[in-house]
Structures are given as structure tokens and as C-alpha cells.
Amino acid sequence: MTASKKLFVRTFGCQMNVYDSGRMIDVLSARGYEPTETPEDADLVILNTCHIREKAAEKVFSEIGRIRALKDEREARGQPTMIGVAGCVAQAEGEEIVRRAPVVDLVVGPQAYHRLPDLIDKAARGEKAVDTDFPPEDKFTRMPAASEKRVRSGGATAFLAVQEGCDKFCTFCVVPYTRGAEASRPAGALVEEARRLVDRGVREITLLGQNVNAYHGEGLDGREWSLARLLFELTEIEGLDRLRYTTSHPRDMDDDLIAAHRDLDRLMPYLHLPVQSGSDRMLAAMNRRHTRDTYLDIISRIREARPDIAISGDFIVGFPGETEADFEDTLDLVRRVGYAHAFSFKYSPRPGTPAAEMDGHVPEAVKTERLQRLQAVLADGQRRFNEGLVGMTLPVLFEKPGRREGQLIGRSPYLVPVHAEVPAAMMGAITEVAIESAGQNSVGGRLAVPTLHATSATLAEAPL
Ligand code: 5AD
Ligand code: SF4
Numbered sequence: 001m002t003a004s005k006k007l008f009v010r011t012f013g014c015q016m017n018v019y020d021s022g023r024m025i026d027v028l029s030a031r032g033y034e035p036t037e038t039p040e041d042a043d044l045v046i047l048n049t050c051h052i053r054e055k056a057a058e059k060v061f062s063e064i065g066r067i068r069a070l071k072d073e074r075e076a077r078g079q080p081t082m083i084g085v086a087g088c089v090a091q092a093e094g095e096e097i098v099r100r101a102p103v104v105d106l107v108v109g110p111q112a113y114h115r116l117p118d119l120i121d122k123a124a125r126g127e128k129a130v131d132t133d134f135p136p137e138d139k140f141t142r143m144p145a146a147s148e149k150r151v152r153s154g155g156a157t158a159f160l161a162v163q164e165g166c167d168k169f170c171t172f173c174v175v176p177y178t179r180g181a182e183a184s185r186p187a188g189a190l191v192e193e194a195r196r197l198v199d200r201g202v203r204e205i206t207l208l209g210q211n212v213n214a215y216h217g218e219g220l221d222g223r224e225w226s227l228a229r230l231l232f233e234l235t236e237i238e239g240l241d242r243l244r245y246t247t248s249h250p251r252d253m254d255d256d257l258i259a260a261h262r263d264l265d266r267l268m269p270y271l272h273l274p275v276q277s278g279s280d281r282m283l284a285a286m287n288r289r290h291t292r293d294t295y296l297d298i299i300s301r302i303r304e305a306r307p308d309i310a311i312s313g314d315f316i317v318g319f320p321g322e323t324e325a326d327f328e329d330t331l332d333l334v335r336r337v338g339y340a341h342a343f344s345f346k347y348s349p350r351p352g353t354p355a356a357e358m359d360g361h362v363p364e365a366v367k368t369e370r371l372q373r374l375q376a377v378l379a380d381g382q383r384r385f386n387e388g389l390v391g392m393t394l395p396v397l398f399e400k401p402g403r404r405e406g407q408l409i410g411r412s413p414y415l416v417p418v419h420a421e422v423p424a425a426m427m428g429a430i431t432e433v434a435i436e437s438a439g440q441n442s443v444g445g446r447l448a449v450p451t452l453h454a455t456s457a458t459l460a461e462a463p464l
Contacts, residue, residue: 007033008042012059013050015246016179016208017087019159021048024086024113027143031117039070044082044120049089051174053348060089061101068103082123084108088178092352094132104128110164111135111180114142134180140189155399156428157411158202162190162217162230163209168249170276171287171355172316172347175210184209184217187225187233194234201428204242204268204397204411205234212245213252228256235266241430242397242413246272247314250290253298262305268413269306270340273298274314278333279326282319285358292333299337310340310385310414317374318347318367321360327370334377340385340414342378346371379440386416386438393448394418396433398426409442417442 007028011021024046025035039045045067050056064083071081084106085097091109098104105123108116109132122129140161165179194205209215212227219225220233227245234243243266250273260267275295277283283291302309315334317327334342346367349356389412396410396418403419408426410418410433419442420433433445 004032004034005043006036006041007044007046008036008039009046009048010039010063011048012056013048013052013087015159015206016161016164016210017048017050019161019208020087020110020113021046022159023143024048024116027113027116028120031120039067040074043080044084045070046084046086049085049087051088051092051178051350053345054350055348057089057092060085060097064101064104068101071103082106082120084119084123086110086113088174091132091178092174095130098128098130106130107132109133110178111139114139138183138185140185156202156397157204157206157399158197159208160190160193160197160205161185161208162227162245163212163215166210167214168211168251168289169287169354171285171358172276172319172350172353174350174353177352179210182211182214184215186218187220187230188218190217190230191220191233191237194237194240198237198239203240203428203430204244205240207231207234207243207245209245210247211249211252213248213254213257226254226256227252228254228260231257231260231264231267235264240266242266242268244268244270244415248273250275250288250295250298253302258298258302258305261302261309268415269309270312270413270415271302271309272312272314275333276314276316277319277322277326278330279322280329282322282326282330285321286316286319286355292329296333296336308414310416311337312341312415313337313339313343315342315344315374315378316347317344317370318362320347320355320358320362322347322362322370327374331374331377334374334381338385339378339381340416341382344371344374344378383438383440385414386440386443389414389416389435389443390438391435393432393434394445395430396420396445397430398422398428400427412443419444420446422447 009021011017036042047063049060067083074081082105085104086108090107097107106119106129111134112131115131119129163184165182166176167182169176215227216224278292280291394412396412398408398410400409402409406421407419408422412418418433432448434448435443435445437444
């Protein structure tokens with residue numbers, strides 16, 4: 001048997017890409033590849049790319065240039081090196097990537113990752129391997145289960161893709177083209193994958209989907225299940241202490257899902273619900289299929305169900321036709337909602353999307369100015385949210401070392417990072433922390449005396 005080959009995957013973009021990179025590693029581990037942390041010693045380098053904005057997509061070509069230099073060096077030493085491009089740029093540009101960067105050996109879209117071994121064989125024969133099909137078979141059922149070694153190294157939190165693709169066709173967005181039509185995985189496979197993660201030490205799972213709350217997979221009873229029903233089932237798994245889901249569309253925020261936030265303690269009080277704009281005129285032009293008022297109504301209903309919930313969102317400034325008045329409607333909506341956290345972007349025209357062809361493109365300088373004003377208001381809200389946590393005692397899941405010696409960083413239920421001086425052995429444990437200080441992006445605290453909020457398993461783990 002030959003020595004195992006080394007694989008390096010660099011991930012750009014969203015959490016779905018992070019999840020997919022892991023699954024590609026699983027597929028290739030089954031084929032004798034071993035993951036490595038450094039591209040220098042990789043026989044195969046895969047760039048898992050993002051196409052959402054122009055900047056993200058352009059990064060790929062500069063990265064290919066860097067990897068090309070490595071490949072040249074390695075090959076001068078007699079070590080053949082293969083370069084693959086995966087993800088949404090691969091899907092959107094396909095063959096064009098190989099034309100523009102002939103050093104690339106294989107191009108694979110997100111729906112074809114289960115075919116990677118065949119593509120590698122083809123590339124090894126010296127042929128360019130390009131696969132951007134949307135094959136009829138379900139890639140998830142064709143991929144091996146997450147390898148034990150990889151899951152173990154992943155710590156106490158994990159992603160689980162439950163749904164993929166999008167049928168909403170917002171006029172600015174490439175996702176329906178790069179990820180394809182909305183599809184949900186069956187609940188049985190998801191419960192099984194979640195159980196395996198928990199068996200290997202995962203305490204918190206984030207369910208992923210481009211439109212996760214549109215989930216409508218086959219349930220354990222053979223009927224169609226909603227995301228709320230799936231969440232109820234997953235909370236039955238012993239040892240799975242926390243659940244989250246992302247990212248959601250306001251149209252799919254149904255009553256059952258809102259009720260789940262009231263009824264399920266293990267469903268964390270955090271909701272990422274992008275609105276993009278606070279102007280009805282812009283929402284219509286974006287084909288969001290909801291209004292500012294329907295969005296605000298969802299927010300108030302969810303707050304009724306779970307008063308402490310942290311709301312997060314996404315915003316686009318400078319969409320074609322956006323006036324100062326439209327933009328001020330966005331600022332007003334932001335102030336009304338009081339976001340705990342948010343992402344905001346300048347509109348970036350994407351080839352093939354309807355908005356790219358619209359009239360009234362906003363000058364770059366105006367976009368920049370609006371983005372700064374929006375970000376100032378969002379930063380203010382975030383700081384206020386964090387300051388509101390001071391004085392509370394929160395269960396924190398510690399997941400990585402802090403900057404200072406003796407410090408760990410963990411996740412609060414609201415996803416705000418918490419710094420605290422705690423024994424290193426507490427990594428992966430959930431324990432109560434008294435919050436004492438707040439910063440822009442995180443809060444600080446110290447271990448609290450254990451209270452009845454902690455589960456017995458948590459207390460047994462915590463070396464107090
Ligand atoms: N330009 C700018 N931002 C975009 N987003 C999606 N498409 C574009 C685009 N063309 C943002 C949206 C979305 C997030 C993932 O990225 O805010 O919610
Ligand atoms: Fe980027 Fe969207 Fe693809 Fe994620 S799904 S990698 S955000 S284009």
C-alpha cells in the first residue's frame with residue numbers, strides 16, 4: 001500500500017461551506033487522503049469558494065496564484081500537486097475557471113462532492129475534470145458518515161446541514177443558481193448524524209441551510225416535517241444541550257417555529273433573520289416577498305415567545321434605486337428592532353441576477369457612506385446588547401483558549417463570546433459564568449457558583 005496522500009482545504013464564505021469542506025475531507029479520507037493544516041505539504045489543495053459578492057469571488061483567483069507558486073516549488077522537487085476549485089464559484093463559472101487559470105486540475109460544484117474520487121482519477125490521468133451538474137442522486141446519501149477523527153478534532157460545537165438551496169430568487173442573490181433548488185434531508189439521516197456528533201463530544205449543533213426554516217424533509221413517521229418538528233425531535237437526544245439554526249427567511253418564520261422558541265429550553269435564544277432593507281420599495285425591488293411591517297410583526301411575535309432572544313440580521317445598502325429616504329427607513333428599522341449582531345454589505349452586482357440589470361445603480365461613494373452610517377448604528381446596538389448582559393449569570397460553553405494565559409473563550413446562549421479565567425479542563429463543558437464587563441464584540445466574566453440551571457452532567461464535568 002502506498003503512503004497516504006495529504007489534502008489541504010481552504011474555505012471561503014458561509015457556514016455551509018465550512019460544513020461542506022468537512023464532508024469533502026470525509027469523502028477523500030475514505031480514499032486515502034489525510035487532512036493537513038499546511039498547503040505546502042499537500043498533494044491536493046482544494047479551494048472551497050464563495051460567489052456571493054464580487055470581492056469574495058475575485059479572492060479565488062489571487063489564491064490560485066499563491067497555490068500555483070507552491071505547486072511549482074513542489075513539482076520542482078518531484079512531488080505532483082493537484083489543485084481543485086469547489087464551492088459556489090466553481091458552480092457559477094465551471095469551465096471558465098480552467099480557461100482563466102489552466103493550473104487548476106479540477107472544478108467541482110457543491111452538488112457533486114460525492115463524485116470527487118472519480119474527478120480526482122480523471123485529473124490524475126491529465127484530463128481537466130469539471131463537474132457542475134445537479135445530479136439526481138442525493139449527494140448526502142452518497143457521502144460517507146463524518147469520520148470519527150475529524151469530528152473528534154472539531155470540539156464541542158458542530159454544524160449539520162439539513163437543507164440546501166433556495167427557491168426564493170431575491171433579485172440580488174446568486175444562491176438559487178449556485179446551490180440549486182431547495183432540498184431537505186430526511187429527518188432519519190439527520191437524527192443519526194446528530195447522535196454521532198453527540199457521541200463524540202458535541203454539545204451544541206447549528207442546523208444549516210440557505211433557507212433553513214423552509215425545511216420540509218421526510219419525518220420519522222413518513223410525513224413531511226417542518227423545522228420546528230425536527231427541532232423537537234433533536235431535543236430528545238440525550239447530551240445534545242444546545243440547538244441553533246441558520247439562516248432563515250422571514251416568509252418561513254411560521255407559528256410552530258416561533259412556538260419552539262417558547263417551548264424548547266435547548267433551542268438557544270438567538271435568531272438570524274435577514275431583512276436586507278427597511279424600505280418597502282427596496283424590499284419589493286429585491287423580491288423579498290415581505291414588507292417592513294410583516295418583518296417587524298415577526299420580531300414582536302418572536303419576542304413575545306422568547307423575550308430575551310438576541311436578533312441578528314443581514315443588510316444590503318446601495319441596492320439599485322435606493323434613495324436617501326429608503327436608506328433612512330433601514331436605519332429606522334434597525335433602531336426599532338435593536339439588533340444584537342448584524343452583517344452589512346454594499347450591494348455588489350452579480351452576473352446573471354436580475355438586479356445587476358436594473359437601472360439606478362448607486363455610486364460607490366454613496367454606498368460607502370451609507371455603509372459607514374449603518375455600521376455605526378449597528379455597532380451601537382451591539383454594544384448596548386452586550387452591556388445589557390452585565391450582571392447576568394449565563395451558561396457558557398467553553399470552546400477555545402483566550403488571548404491571555406489561563407483564559408478560555410466560550411459561547412453564551414446569545415452567541416456573544418464570553419472571556420473568563422477558567423481551568424483549561426473546562427474546555428467543552430457548559431458552566432455558569434457571572435458577566436462582569438462588556439466590550440464591542442464580547443463580554444467578560446468569572447465562574448459563578450453552580451446553580452440549579454446547570455444539568456447534572458455539566459456539574460459532573462466541571463472540576464470545581
Ligand atoms: N451584494 C451584497 N450583499 C449580498 N448578499 C447576498 N447577495 C449580495 C449581493 N449581491 C448578502 C445578503 C445575504 C448575505 C448572505 O449576503 O445580505 O443575506
Ligand atoms: Fe457564498 Fe452563498 Fe455559496 Fe455560501 S452559499 S459559499 S454564501 S455564495
